[in-house]
Amino acid sequence: MTAILLDGIVQGLQLSLLAVGITLIYGLGGVLNLAHGQFAVVGGVAAAILVSAGVHPLAAAAGGIACAGLLGWLVDRTLLVPAYRYHGEDRLLLGLILTLGLSFVIDGALNYKFPEFSLTFRLPLAMVEVGGIPMRTASLAASAIAIAVFAGLFAFLRFTLLGKTIRSIIENEAGAELCGIDPGRTRTLIVILAAMMAGIAGVTQGLFSSLGTEMGPEFTTLGLLVAVVGGVRSVNGTLAAGVLLGIVNAFASHYVGAYVAYILLLSAAMATILVRPAGLLARFT
Amino acid sequence: MKSYLDLALLGIVLALVPALAGESPYYMRIATVALVMMSWTVAFNLVFAHTKQLFLCLGALAGTAAYVSVVLTRQWQLAPWITVPIGVAAAAGLGALFSYVSVLRGLGVIFIGIVTLAFSLIFHNLVLGLRELTNGETGLVSHGLGLAFLERPVAAYYVFFALLAAALAVYCVLMRSRSGMAFRALSDDELTASLSGIDVTRYKVLAAAVGSAILGAGGALYGFYNGIVSPSVFSFVGVDIPVLIALVLGGMRTRLGPLLGAAAFAVIEELVRPFGQLNVLVYGVLLIVVFLAFREGMVPALARVFAAIGASRGTRARDAASRPAREA
Numbered sequence: 001m002t003a004i005l006l007d008g009i010v011q012g013l014q015l016s017l018l019a020v021g022i023t024l025i026y027g028l029g030g031v032l033n034l035a036h037g038q039f040a041v042v043g044g045v046a047a048a049i050l051v052s053a054g055v056h057p058l059a060a061a062a063g064g065i066a067c068a069g070l071l072g073w074l075v076d077r078t079l080l081v082p083a084y085r086y087h088g089e090d091r092l093l094l095g096l097i098l099t100l101g102l103s104f105v106i107d108g109a110l111n112y113k114f115p116e117f118s119l120t121f122r123l124p125l126a127m128v129e130v131g132g133i134p135m136r137t138a139s140l141a142a143s144a145i146a147i148a149v150f151a152g153l154f155a156f157l158r159f160t161l162l163g164k165t166i167r168s169i170i171e172n173e174a175g176a177e178l179c180g181i182d183p184g185r186t187r188t189l190i191v192i193l194a195a196m197m198a199g200i201a202g203v204t205q206g207l208f209s210s211l212g213t214e215m216g217p218e219f220t221t222l223g224l225l226v227a228v229v230g231g232v233r234s235v236n237g238t239l240a241a242g243v244l245l246g247i248v249n250a251f252a253s254h255y256v257g258a259y260v261a262y263i264l265l266l267s268a269a270m271a272t273i274l275v276r277p278a279g280l281l282a283r284f285t
Numbered sequence: 286m287k288s289y290l291d292l293a294l295l296g297i298v299l300a301l302v303p304a305l306a307g308e309s310p311y312y313m314r315i316a317t318v319a320l321v322m323m324s325w326t327v328a329f330n331l332v333f334a335h336t337k338q339l340f341l342c343l344g345a346l347a348g349t350a351a352y353v354s355v356v357l358t359r360q361w362q363l364a365p366w367i368t369v370p371i372g373v374a375a376a377a378g379l380g381a382l383f384s385y386v387s388v389l390r391g392l393g394v395i396f397i398g399i400v401t402l403a404f405s406l407i408f409h410n411l412v413l414g415l416r417e418l419t420n421g422e423t424g425l426v427s428h429g430l431g432l433a434f435l436e437r438p439v440a441a442y443y444v445f446f447a448l449l450a451a452a453l454a455v456y457c458v459l460m461r462s463r464s465g466m467a468f469r470a471l472s473d474d475e476l477t478a479s480l481s482g483i484d485v486t487r488y489k490v491l492a493a494a495v496g497s498a499i500l501g502a503g504g505a506l507y508g509f510y511n512g513i514v515s516p517s518v519f520s521f522v523g524v525d526i527p528v529l530i531a532l533v534l535g536g537m538r539t540r541l542g543p544l545l546g547a548a549a550f551a552v553i554e555e556l557v558r559p560f561g562q563l564n565v566l567v568y569g570v571l572l573i574v575v576f577l578a579f580r581e582g583m584v585p586a587l588a589r590v591f592a593a594i595g596a597s598r599g600t601r602a603r604d605a606a607s608r609p610a611r612e613a
Contacts, residue, residue: 101572108566259414266403
């Protein structure tokens with residue numbers, strides 16, 4: 001029981017890390033990024049290439065994350081520029097289609113270039129006891145990284161001036177603009193930040209299990225589900241939803257099988273949109 | 286009186302395809318698949334372009350109809366004449382349900398997209414999970430289940446030709462009736478439409494149900510024609526993306542757009558076939574390019590070219606020039 005719970009929390013933190021980027025880009029840029037999982041895969045693949053080129057694993061991980069960030073910057077400054085010209089529903093629709101197209105481009109390119117690819121950091125896998133349950137250090141490290149990133153993100157949003165401007169834009173873009181905030185520049189920053197967090201999720205995925213080039217759509221879907229359940233504008237809600245869905249998924253996979261578990265998650269997201277479109281856990285913000 | 290000359294001409298061209306390619310099963314298959322794609326795009330035109338409901342579950346709806354009819358035929362030895370309508374009804378019911386619920390909850394175009402995308406994935410996982418019924422990833426053999434005429438290339442072509450003609454007839458009747466006016470009004474501005482007394486819920490659900498029925502009919506017949514129904518036949522990449530590209534490429538809210546777009550897409554698909562793995566990348570690039578640079582579509586662009594030619598000759602100039610505005 002406890003083992004499944006811990007496993008769920010570890011998975012859930014990874015999901016939160018992926019989903020929070022979707023939440024931030026949607027909240028701030030008004031674009032639902034359907035290529036977010038692909039950002040994670042790009043980060044992981046870049047790290048793996050650096051490792052195989054003989055770079056130290058830590059530096060390679062940093063390089064992979066930077067690569068994901070660079071991709072985010074590129075996408076924001078080129079592909080999404082036409083979408084930003086529109087507002088509201090039109091921007092959402094165009095952004096959705098453009099990022100969907102982008103996800104296919106990245107998937108196609110990666111599958112073509114690196115078929116049969118898989119990333120695992122072959123670190124010595126020591127086991128430690130956590131509350132009487134043996135856990136792999138890699139899982140613990142991945143969770144610690146996720147928690148540290150979230151702590152940093154919360155501190156950034158709460159205590160820095162830039163974080164406050166970001167929250168003000170999420171509240172009300174026009175109002176923030178009237179106060180002299182440039183939404184475009186903040187948006188670029190957030191897209192880079194979100195892409196880098198996806199990159200971290202991709203790299204840590206390789207830390208405790210393996211990462212393949214075909215995993216982009218799966219990452220995107222899972223991140224989207226978590227973002228939807230958590231409320232697509234709420235960072236706290238996304239964190240809570242990720243952990244919750246991770247635990248639900250772990251228990252469901254164990255007792256009723258992976259397909260049913262996935263169907264449960266999807267139905268949860270569908271039900272959330274229909275019952276409480278602002279997000280199931282958005283109250284906690 | 287609106288002229289149907291363009292449709293009639295296109296119909297004659299399509300009807301003559303077997304005379305040109307009848308000897309080659311390969312080309313007949315491409316042509317038949319293009320016909321299926323055309324009817325799906327006609328359906329999506331109705332649902333997405335006319336009533337602004339972004340259904341990202343086209344493959345899943347077509348697949349639902351196909352699986353329902355093939356599984357019923359295999360499990361209970363029912364005749365396809367009975368099971369295909371059941372499959373179509375299942376798809377239409379699901380489409381109407383999504384539409385009704387989303388209007389009821391006031392979901393924007395994006396959230397309909399997410400809900401229907403979630404349904405696509407649920408469908409896919411259900412098919413993989415219910416292994417005893419669906420045979421999982423491998424799929425079910427649907428040949429020899431009582432629709433023998435679908436196994437002869439030319440006969441099958443005319444079956445799908447009839448399906449497309451029926452879909453277009455339904456589309457034209459809808460667009461000429463009160464509902465056509467309602468569609469035009471609510472695709473401009475939903476609030477204004479409902480304020481002027483149009484029952485928005487009714488017309489959106491109507492469009493979704495009719496569109497889903499067309500998707501289902503195409504899906505079920507395609508399931509029998511294809512000889513095998515498997516998750517990959519009705520995948521998101523295999524159905525939803527091509528239809529989306531074909532519709533925008535051809536021209537949204539036009540009568541001929543879905544046909545020209547799907548035909549153009551079939552040609553493009555043949556061109557990229559040699560590159561194998563890269564077709565996903567090509568789809569992505571097409572999706573981006575079409576939505577950024579070609580949002581207006583082929584039909585309005587062609588109409589403008591014809592209008593320009595007409596104007597330079599000075600004959601029928603007024604009629605031709607007013608055409609794009611009316612069509613769009």
